[in-house]
Amino acid sequence: MVNVGRGKQNNYLCSMRRLLRILLKIVGIVLGVFLLLLLVLTVYIYKVSDFPDPAVTDTSSYALKPQLIEGSLTSIGKNWIRKNEYGLYEMYVEGKPLERGVIEGKLSQQLITDQEVAFTDEIKRMIPSHRYLKFLKYVIGFMNRGLPDHVTPEYQQEIYGISRAASPQFSWIGDNYDRILSYHAAHDIGHALQNMMLVGCTSFGAWGGKTSNGSLLVGRNFDFWVGDKFAEHKIVSFTKPDKGHAFASITWGGFIGVVSGMNDQGLTVTINAAKSSIPFNAATPVSLVAREILQYAATIEEAIAIAKRREMFVSESFLIASAKDHKAVVIEKTPNELAVYDSNKEAIACTNHYQSAAFENQELNVAQKQNSASVYRYQRLEELLQAQYPLTPQKMATILRDRRGLHNRNIGNGNEKAINQLIAHHSIIFEPDSLRFWVSSNPWQLGAYVCYDLKKIENLNGLHKDQPVANSSLTIAPDSFLLTKDYTDFLQFRKNKWALLTHQPVDTAATIHANPFFYDAYRIAGDYCMQQAWFAQAVAYYSHALTLEIATVEERRSIEDKRQTCRRALNKK
Numbered sequence: 001m002v003n004v005g006r007g008k009q010n011n012y013l014c015s016m017r018r019l020l021r022i023l024l025k026i027v028g029i030v031l032g033v034f035l036l037l038l039l040v041l042t043v044y045i046y047k048v049s050d051f052p053d054p055a056v057t058d059t060s061s062y063a064l065k066p067q068l069i070e071g072s073l074t075s076i077g078k079n080w081i082r083k084n085e086y087g088l089y090e091m092y093v094e095g096k097p098l099e100r101g102v103i104e105g106k107l108s109q110q111l112i113t114d115q116e117v118a119f120t121d122e123i124k125r126m127i128p129s130h131r132y133l134k135f136l137k138y139v140i141g142f143m144n145r146g147l148p149d150h151v152t153p154e155y156q157q158e159i160y161g162i163s164r165a166a167s168p169q170f171s172w173i174g175d176n177y178d179r180i181l182s183y184h185a186a187h188d189i190g191h192a193l194q195n196m197m198l199v200g201c202t203s204f205g206a207w208g209g210k211t212s213n214g215s216l217l218v219g220r221n222f223d224f225w226v227g228d229k230f231a232e233h234k235i236v237s238f239t240k241p242d243k244g245h246a247f248a249s250i251t252w253g254g255f256i257g258v259v260s261g262m263n264d265q266g267l268t269v270t271i272n273a274a275k276s277s278i279p280f281n282a283a284t285p286v287s288l289v290a291r292e293i294l295q296y297a298a299t300i301e302e303a304i305a306i307a308k309r310r311e312m313f314v315s316e317s318f319l320i321a322s323a324k325d326h327k328a329v330v331i332e333k334t335p336n337e338l339a340v341y342d343s344n345k346e347a348i349a350c351t352n353h354y355q356s357a358a359f360e361n362q363e364l365n366v367a368q369k370q371n372s373a374s375v376y377r378y379q380r381l382e383e384l385l386q387a388q389y390p391l392t393p394q395k396m397a398t399i400l401r402d403r404r405g406l407h408n409r410n411i412g413n414g415n416e417k418a419i420n421q422l423i424a425h426h427s428i429i430f431e432p433d434s435l436r437f438w439v440s441s442n443p444w445q446l447g448a449y450v451c452y453d454l455k456k457i458e459n460l461n462g463l464h465k466d467q468p469v470a471n472s473s474l475t476i477a478p479d480s481f482l483l484t485k486d487y488t489d490f491l492q493f494r495k496n497k498w499a500l501l502t503h504q505p506v507d508t509a510a511t512i513h514a515n516p517f518f519y520d521a522y523r524i525a526g527d528y529c530m531q532q533a534w535f536a537q538a539v540a541y542y543s544h545a546l547t548l549e550i551a552t553v554e555e556r557r558s559i560e561d562k563r564q565t566c567r568r569a570l571n572k573k
Contacts, residue, residue, distance in 0.1 A: 051147065051148050051177060051178050051181060052148070053160060053177055054148070054153060054156040054157050054160050055153075056098050056157060056160070058096075058098070058099075059098075061095075061098060061099040061102040061103065061161070062102060062164070064076050064077075064102065064103060064106065065106075066106050066107055069463075069464065069465065069466065070465060070466045071466030072466060073463060073465070073466035074107060075462065075463065076103050076106060076107065077462070078092070078094060078461065078462040079092055079093050079094060079095075079103045079107065079462075080092050080107070080462065080463040081107040081108060082463070082466055082469075084450070084468065084469075084470060085468070086441035086442075086447060086448055086450050087234075087441055087442055087447075088234055088235075088236055088439060088441055088450060089108070089111065089233060089234065089235045089236065090235075090236050090238075090469055090470075091104070091107060091108060091235050091236070091237050091238065092238040092239075092240075092457060092460070092463070093107070093237070093238070093239055093240070094239070094240035094241070094242075095240075095241075095242060096241075096242045097153075097154045097155070097157035097158040097161070097241075097242075098157040098158065098160065098161045099161070100158050100161065100239065100241065101157065101158040101159060101160060101161020101162040101163075101164075101256070102161035102162075102164060102165075103161075104158075104161070104162055104256075105161060105162040105163070105164055105165025105166070105254075106165055108165075108235065108253050108254075109165040110253075111233050111235065111252070111253030111254075112162070112165055112166055112167070112253035112254040113166070113167045113169075113253070114229075114232075114233055114253060115230065115233065115252050115253040115254055115255075116166070116167065116170050116179075116253075116254070117229075118226070118227055118229035118230040118232070119183070119186075119226060119227075119230060120170065120173070121227065121229070122226050122227035122229075122230065125227070125501075125502075145282055146282040147181060147182065147185060147282045147285075148181070149282065150282055150283050150284040150310075150311065151181065151184075151284065151285075151288060152288075152292070154243075155256060155288055155291070155292075156181070158256050159177070159180050159181050159184070159256060160177050162180055162254055162256065163176040163177040163179070163180040163181075163254075164176065166179065166180055166254065180254050183254065183255065184255065184256070184257050184285045184287055184288060185282075185285040185313060188285055188286055188312070188313035188314045200223045200273065200351075200352055200372075200373070200374075200416060200421070201220060201221055201222055201223050201224070201270070201271070201272045201273065201351075201352070202220065202221045202223070202272075202350070202351050202377060202381060202400075202419050203218070203219065203220035203221075203270045203272055203319045203349075203350045204218070204219055204220075204319075204347070204348060204349040204350065204381060204385065204399075205217065205218040205219075205319065205321050205327075205328035205347065205348050206346060206347040206348075206385070206389070206390075206391045207326055207327060207328070207346050207347075208326075208346040209346055209390065210346040210347045210385075210389050210390055210391060211390050211391045211392070212390045212391065212392045215431055215433045215434070216266075216321055216322075216323060216326055216327070216328070216431070216432050216433055217391055217392075217393065217396055217429065217430070217431055218268050218270070218319070218321045218328060218429070218430040218432070219396040219397075219399065219400050219427075219428070219429045219430075220260055220270040220319070220400075220427065220428055221400050221419065221420065221421075221424045221427045221445060222250070222259055222260055222270075222424055222425045222426050222427065222428075223421050223423050223424050223425070224259070224423075224424075224425045225423040225425070230252070230425070231424075231425045231426070231442070231444075232442070233252065233253065234250060234251075234252065234425070234426055234439075234442075235250070235251050235252060235253065236248065236250060236439055236450075236452065237249050237250070237251045238454070238457045238458075239295075240458065241295060243295075244295035244296045245263040245264050245265055245267075245294070245295055245296070245297075245298065246263065246264045246454070246458055247261055247262065247263035247264065247294045247295060247454075248261060248262055248263075248437065248452065248454050248457070249261030249262075249291075249294065250426045250428060250439055252425075255287070256288075256291065257285060257286075257287025257288050257290065257291050258271075258287055258290040258291040258293075258294050259271055259287055259290065260426065260428045261290070261291075261294045262294075262430050262432060262435070262437055262454065263294050263295070263297075263298075264435065264454055264455070264458065265297075265298035265299075265322075265323070265324065266322065266323025266324065266432035266433060266435060267293075267294065267297055267298055267299070267300075267303065267320065267321070267322045267323070267324075267432065268319075268320070268321045268322075268328075268430045268432055269290045269293050269294045269303070269318060269319075269320060270318070270319045270428075271286055271287070271290050271316055271317070271318055271319075272316065272317040272318075272319065272350050272351065272352055273314070273315075273316060273317075273352055274314075274315035274316055274317055274332070274334075274352060274353065274354060274364075274365070274368065275315065275352075275353075275364045275365065275367060275368035275372070276313075276314035276315040276334075276335075276364070277335075277364065282313075283310075283311040283312050283313045283335060284310045284311060284312055284313075285312075285313065286312055286313070286314065286316045289306070289307060289310045289312060289316075289318075289333075290318060292306050292310070293306050293307065293318070293320070297320075298322075298324060299322050299324050299325055300320055300322045300325045300327070300329055303318070303320045303322075303331065304320075304331060304338075304340060307331050307333055307338060308338055311335065312333055312334075312335055313335065314335065315332075315333065315334045315335070315354075315364070316332075316333055317330050317331070317332050317333075317350050317352075317354065318330065318331040318333070319348070319350050321430065321432055322432065323432035323433050326433075327346075328348050329341060329342045329343075329348065330348065330350050330355065330356075332354045332355070332356050332358075332359055334359070334362075337358070337359075339354070339356035339357075339358035339359055340356065341354070341355045341356040347385060347389075349378060349381050349382060349385065350378075351374040351375075351377045351378040351381065352368065352372060352373075352374035352377075353365055353368045353369045353372070353374040353375060353378070370553065371552055371553040371554060372552055372553075373415075373416040373417045373551045373552055376405075376406065376417045377416075377417055377418070377419060379406060380402070380404075380405060380406050380417070380418070380419060381399070381419060383406060383407070384399045384402055384419065385399065393429050393431065393438055393449075393474075393476065394476055396429045397427075397429060397438070397445075397449050397476045399419060400419060400420065400427045400429070400440075400445050401419075401420050401427075401445055401446065401479050401481070402418065402419045402420055403415075403418050403419075403420045403422070403481075404418065405417055405418060405549055409549070410517040411517060411518070411548070411549040412515050412516075412517040412518020412519065412520070412521065412548070412549070413486070413490045413493070413515055413518060414490065414493070414494075414515070414518060414520065415518060415519075415520075415549065415551060416551035416552070417549060417551050420444070420445060422444055422490065423444065424440070424444040424445050426439060426440055426445075427439075427440035427444070427445030427449070428440065429449060429476075434453075435453060435454040435455050436451060436452065436453050436454070436471070436474070437451070437452055437454070438450065438451050438452075438474075438476055439452065441478075443482075445479075446478060446479040446481060446482050446487075447478050447479075447482075448475050448476060448477060448478050449475065449476035450470045450475060451470055451471040451472075451474035451475055451476075452469070452470050452471065453471055456469070456471070457469060489513070489514040489515065490514065490515060492510065492514040493511060493514035493515040493518070493521060496510060496511040496514065496524060497511075497520070497524055500524050500527060500528055506524065506525070506528040508524075508525035508528055508529065508537075508541070511524050511525050512525055512541075517548065518548070519545040519546075519548035519549065519550045519551075519555075519559075520545075522541045522542070522544045522545035522548070523541070523542070523545045523555075523559055525537075525541040526538045526539075526541035526542040526545065526559070526562065526563075526566075527562070529541060530562060530565075530566055533569070535566040535567075535569045535570045536566075536570060538562070538563075538566045539563055539566045539567055539570070542559050542560075542562055542563035542566070543563060545559050546559060546560065546563070
């Protein structure tokens with residue numbers, strides 16, 4: 001009986017061992033297949049994010065050398081760059097695509113490096129984990145796969161020319177050409193990945209009876225923030241390509257795309273981000289669609305035709321104004337569809353939501369209107385326009401600098417619901433009929449608006465001495481806000497906000513005192529108190545923040561959640 005029992009037990013154990021070996025073998029096979037697939041995927045992503053260099057034939061421009069003329073003026077033939085008294089860089093480049101890129105790279109090489117340093121430093125601050133940065137690199141590489149297929153050969157060559165001047169110190173991101181080309185899609189991927197709304201801009205136009213002399217006027221704030229250093233070196237770029245129209249745009253080192261610009265036909269382009277879903281396939285970056293419109297369109301109809309041809313990563317609004325049409329419209333484009341919004345008035349306004357009948361009730365657009373600061377800012381813009389008609393360039397600047405909320409309410413300095421959020425990379429005013437435009441100087445849109453005449457720049461035929469090229473008689477003076485204690489207090493508020501972001505001690509009382517009408521001052525104070533486990537004080541700060549004008553629904557929910565967390569912590573004591 002005992003031997004029989006032991007035999008059964010041994011048979012059972014043998015069966016279990018066989019079953020375990022089979023299971024382990026299956027697990028090993030599955031794990032092996034998974035690792036193989038992971039390896040294949042990694043190799044695939046690495047390969048697809050390694051863009052082939054564009055085909056080039058005439059490389060004679062490689063031998064060109066920049067010459068320092070005097071002061072800040074450096075030139076290569078008729079091409080030149082200088083820094084003006086307001087801190088703006090002014091650059092003129094002409095020629096064929098590769099030649100333009102090579103020359104621009106040679107003239108602005110240090111600016112290209114400085115811009116990459118600013119951009120990567122901010123990314124590292126936002127994502128301090130090296131492993132996650134590496135993972136994100138491959139995610140973006142996957143999203144950018146096939147990007148060259150959606151960039152015209154002309155722009156590939158120009159970008160390749162610029163990339164030759166890029167610094168090798170950023171090779172951990174990718175080869176020079178891969179990086180510079182990918183940066184042109186950074187705007188698109190950034191606001192789509194988390195809808196971070198790093199681009200939350202405001203633009204508007206007026207003409208006919210809405211301006212003092214009937215001329216067409218356009219204004220915009222480019223509220224794009226990737227750290228303060230990113231906006232330090234703005235370039236007022238003048239380009240005369242071998243094909244298409246000569247144009248001016250406001251840019252930065254290594255970037256050929258357009259976010260704000262005007263061509264010699266009096267056509268202007270500005271872009272405003274709209275809410276987007278996450279892109280899973282490569283398409284044409286928004287800034288390069290805007291660039292193509294500026295270079296090749298003379299009328300609104302031609303601009304629409306170009307926008308229709310291009311498939312895009314994300315949703316965007318293009319405010320297009322045309323001297324030939326003497327009006328402005330908004331081209332609203334999603335990755336799949338296009339609509340045109342015409343106000344049918346002598347004025348038009350645009351923030352970060354769609355207005356056309358085709359997209360008004362689109363699910364993402366409805367969510368954007370309900371949850372973001374876009375509608376509130378649009379209403380404030382309409383309020384200011386009504387108060388300032390008929391418009392002049394000076395009145396346009398007053399609107400673009402406005403820091404208040406609806407009905408002139410004090411909502412704190414830096415609120416996203418204000419026209420002037422005090423984060424602008426640049427602000428600009430166009431007068432297409434005269435081919436003049438005004439560009440803001442630092443800080444943000446508070447410094448002088450410097451006036452340029454596109455016709456005058458085109459007729460220079462090179463620059464032989466370091467002399468002003470702007471029209472100083474039409475400069476719009478700096479904002480008087482710069483001379484106030486209110487401005488000094490705001491700078492102190494920003495220091496305290498930065499202290500929280502960089503895990504340094506925060507003076508909560510000073511933070512509140514520096515910006516008492518801004519909900520974010522109380523949120524910052526609450527966050528610091530919460531970190532220190534001072535839960536009662538945190539609850540008080542969060543509660544006061546909730547009584548003020550909060551920019552977005554998401555921010556309100558976040559503050560409410562943190563207040564509730566602190567209350568639960570207090571109840572446990």
